[in-house]
Amino acid sequence: MKDKIQKIFDRYESAQPEKNNARTDYDDVYRYGMPTRYPDLREHTDSINNTKKRIEIYSSVFENACDGCVQRLQSMIAPVNRDWIDFEAGYMFGEDENNQAGRDEANRRLGVLSKILNVYKANSNFDVSMTEFLYDVIPGTAVMLVIEGTKTNPIVFIPIPFREITVIRAKSGDAEAFYRCMKYKAKEIKNIWTDAKYQPDPTNLEKNMELLECTEFNYETGMWDYYVIT
Numbered sequence: 001m002k003d004k005i006q007k008i009f010d011r012y013e014s015a016q017p018e019k020n021n022a023r024t025d026y027d028d029v030y031r032y033g034m035p036t037r038y039p040d041l042r043e044h045t046d047s048i049n050n051t052k053k054r055i056e057i058y059s060s061v062f063e064n065a066c067d068g069c070v071q072r073l074q075s076m077i078a079p080v081n082r083d084w085i086d087f088e089a090g091y092m093f094g095e096d097e098n099n100q101a102g103r104d105e106a107n108r109r110l111g112v113l114s115k116i117l118n119v120y121k122a123n124s125n126f127d128v129s130m131t132e133f134l135y136d137v138i139p140g141t142a143v144m145l146v147i148e149g150t151k152t153n154p155i156v157f158i159p160i161p162f163r164e165i166t167v168i169r170a171k172s173g174d175a176e177a178f179y180r181c182m183k184y185k186a187k188e189i190k191n192i193w194t195d196a197k198y199q200p201d202p203t204n205l206e207k208n209m210e211l212l213e214c215t216e217f218n219y220e221t222g223m224w225d226y227y228v229i230t
Helices: 002-033 061-077 096-124 126-137 186-192
Strands: 042-046 053-054 143-148 155-159 167-171 175-187 208-218 223-229
Touching: 002 061, 002 167, 002 175, 002 208, 053 126, 061 126, 126 143, 155 186, 175 186, 186 208
Parallel strands: none
Antiparallel strands: 042 053, 143 155, 167 175, 175 208, 208 223
């Protein structure tokens, strides 16, 4: 496992120069088009109207355009407060009339599954996360981390801003790995990742821990592997 961890760190470091080449461009999109997702924007108080204004933004045209784009995308793809998840049997069942009974039974079961997933979605943070996710489409790449939650909220959706991630693409052009550096207090780690093998020092629970999060495609299993490394 030690070699695996070192390989993850090496791949992350080797991908940074390419990301840095585009950092200014996508930072500007966040800064001027969606300042609510860019908390570092400077403000000043207008002495005449006694209102706060952003020093670096002179027009709201781009910001309004981003808001409108996200609203349209969300209404088409994943309408808020709507049960839009639905499944039905596909072409693998064939068109033979002899398969109709099997198709009907499959659609009945898929209908039950759809209802369950719609309930899970409605009780989760999906709608809010989807809005943030679609904002991230505008500067380049949108990433949604989906992790296991609790019994009452079994699925947790975490939109990761493009400026926080590093993406590695395969020769085919598909993304095969995502990396994110972040900091959490030692006492928070087990609360966020309940299956973490990390044991914090009880005398230093307020210590800020730097973590590297890695989600990479495993070509041997055909599934995605997820690691969080101190």
